[in-house]
Amino acid sequence: MSILLESDNNAHYQSHFDELTARTTMIFLVVGLFTVVWSVFIDDILLALLNQLQPCSGPCLNLYDPAQWSAVRWLSSVLLAFCSAMPLMLHHLHQFAKPGLMRTEYKALKRITVFGSLTMGIGTFLLLTEFLPALYQTGHQQHQAVGLAAQYSAIDMLLVATYLVWTVGVFTTSWLLLSVAGILGLVTPSNSDWWRLRVYGIGSLLLLITVPEHAQSLALPLIVLFMTTSEFVGRRWYLSSSAVNGNSVDRFDEEGRRRRMTIVDCACEGANIHSGHANIEGYSTIQVDGVCTRSEDREAILNHIMRTGSTDAVITGCDAKACPPSFVSNLDAIDASVHGLNLMDLANHRVTHNDPRWDTQLALLSISGPYPPHAFDGRLAALVSAHQRSDKDIKVLSSNINGWSNYIGSDMALVRRP
Numbered sequence: 001m002s003i004l005l006e007s008d009n010n011a012h013y014q015s016h017f018d019e020l021t022a023r024t025t026m027i028f029l030v031v032g033l034f035t036v037v038w039s040v041f042i043d044d045i046l047l048a049l050l051n052q053l054q055p056c057s058g059p060c061l062n063l064y065d066p067a068q069w070s071a072v073r074w075l076s077s078v079l080l081a082f083c084s085a086m087p088l089m090l091h092h093l094h095q096f097a098k099p100g101l102m103r104t105e106y107k108a109l110k111r112i113t114v115f116g117s118l119t120m121g122i123g124t125f126l127l128l129t130e131f132l133p134a135l136y137q138t139g140h141q142q143h144q145a146v147g148l149a150a151q152y153s154a155i156d157m158l159l160v161a162t163y164l165v166w167t168v169g170v171f172t173t174s175w176l177l178l179s180v181a182g183i184l185g186l187v188t189p190s191n192s193d194w195w196r197l198r199v200y201g202i203g204s205l206l207l208l209i210t211v212p213e214h215a216q217s218l219a220l221p222l223i224v225l226f227m228t229t230s231e232f233v234g235r236r237w238y239l240s241s242s243a244v245n246g247n248s249v250d251r252f253d254e255e256g257r258r259r260r261m262t263i264v265d266c267a268c269e270g271a272n273i274h275s276g277h278a279n280i281e282g283y284s285t286i287q288v289d290g291v292c293t294r295s296e297d298r299e300a301i302l303n304h305i306m307r308t309g310s311t312d313a314v315i316t317g318c319d320a321k322a323c324p325p326s327f328v329s330n331l332d333a334i335d336a337s338v339h340g341l342n343l344m345d346l347a348n349h350r351v352t353h354n355d356p357r358w359d360t361q362l363a364l365l366s367i368s369g370p371y372p373p374h375a376f377d378g379r380l381a382a383l384v385s386a387h388q389r390s391d392k393d394i395k396v397l398s399s400n401i402n403g404w405s406n407y408i409g410s411d412m413a414l415v416r417r418p
Contacts, residue, residue, distance in 0.1 A: 023092040030088055034081035035074075042077050046158060053133055053157050055140035060150045061157070068155050075162060086117055101184075102299045108183040116176040123168045132161055159212045166210060167222055174203045174226070175233045182237035192238040199234075200227050248284035248308055251370055259370040260284075262310040263360075264301055266291050272317035274343040277357040280364070284308050291315055292322045302327075305336050312370055315340045316360060339367050346414050358387070358413060362394070368418035376418055389413075 038045075054061060082089075090113055098106050136157070143150050177199060181187045187195050204223045211219045231238075251259045265278035265287045279285050286304045288297035305313060313336055315323070320340035331338050341363040365371075365379050384394065394413045 019096060023096055027085060027089055027092060030085045031078075031081045034084045035077045038077040038080045038084070039073065042073050042080075045080075046073065046076060049128065049161065050154055050157065052129060053136055053161065055133070055136040055152075056150050061152055061154045065153075065155055072155060072158050072162070076158070079162065079165060083121070090114065090117060102303055103296060104300070104303070105184055109180055112176055112179050112183070116172050116179075120168060120172040123172070124165050127164055127168060128161060132164065156212070156214050160215050160218075163210065163212055163215060163218075167207060170203050170206050171226060171229065174199050174230050178230060178234040178237075182234065187234060187237040189238060192234070195234065196231075200230060203230070247282075248310060249282045253370050254372045257311075259312055260308065260310045261312045261314055261370060262286060262301075262305055262308060263364075264288060264291060264313050264315045266297075266315050266317045268317035268344060269293060272344050273347055274316055274356040274360055278316050278360050280357075280361060283314075283364075284310060291327070292318075292324065298324070298327045302330055302334070305331070306334055311336055312367075313338045314364070314367060316363075317344045318342055319345070337369055339369055341366070342416075346416070349414060355413070358389075361387075362413055362415040366416040366418050371418075373418045380415065 050061060093113065094106075094110055097109060101109065140150055178187065178195070181195065203226055207222050207226060208219055211222075248260045248262060251261070253259055262284045263278045263280065263286075265275055265285055266272060267275040267287075267289050269290045276287070278287075284304070286301060288294070288300060291297055291301065301313060304310075313331060315338065318340050319342040320338045323338060328338060341360065343359060343363055346359065346363065361383065362380075365376060365383065371379065380394075380396075384390070394415060397414055397416045
């Protein structure tokens, strides 16, 4: 069973494969068309690039292997074609991924991919216009200082430039992959080694097998730089806690099943006076405005529960009976249960409220799912003792509370027996 958000369509998986095939075919056709177009102008572009890279003022470039010029021409044409088709590739990526992502995830994907593409373009431009010319100029000056005759291979210079452009692409793509996976909650401290092995391993292998023969000495420094920068990018998610506010500790119910609880601190559109008082140690908390009325809040709750691995969602304001059926079924799909503290109903039994946080802590005792009902008295006594309260100031309500007066004193705390 899978999660189906309210904005989703229940489509067969084959339709997604058909859509992916159509979009991929479109991209390859466009790249092929751009390759042919760029091949018409590629000679002038390569000559202009060589003039930019040439470190000497006189004629010091030679073409030692004319047959290899054709390979460089087509390789450069393909790279330019991919750069030209980048906007179309991003459009199809966003449109294909949009139905399977939540709103926040989709916005994050767009921001990261657009920013990453711009970073890749700016990095490539600075590499070809500033870094490489300065590097070649430094090498040329060293050659002249020792009295060497400066004669350079145009093919080798272009291959090194092409390889470094490819390196910028590998670096940026790996950073984007780690960033997107981290924002989507896929990268956690528990699986960080798995991501390191695959991202760093594949990236290093691509850098190693594509390095030109005459530039083998570049491979090791680039791999070290690649791993270091990727570690810096992914460090945020490798070491971060998955909880939005607080960490949910593992509990075990009477059947020995592990339970991890998230408190959904719902404001109930401003009607819940206990909102903002649910940051309790041992629970993960997410604050929303209205579970029943806002679809974006329901998506945020599902996203939070999946990231934290919670098994129980505890709504503060109501008894959870008003939650939309689709929301409850999505929780069932990820093996999570929903409970309600019903604090708004409890608030009707007294005039003022001195300690809403204490009310919330007591209300957690009334949850019968993760805890056996017969343990209620012991848990209540332990909580009262831990907070140095008096049990005389606590009224224990049964499931039928209609007999209680609305004029219970503000110094009295109320708690329901499960």
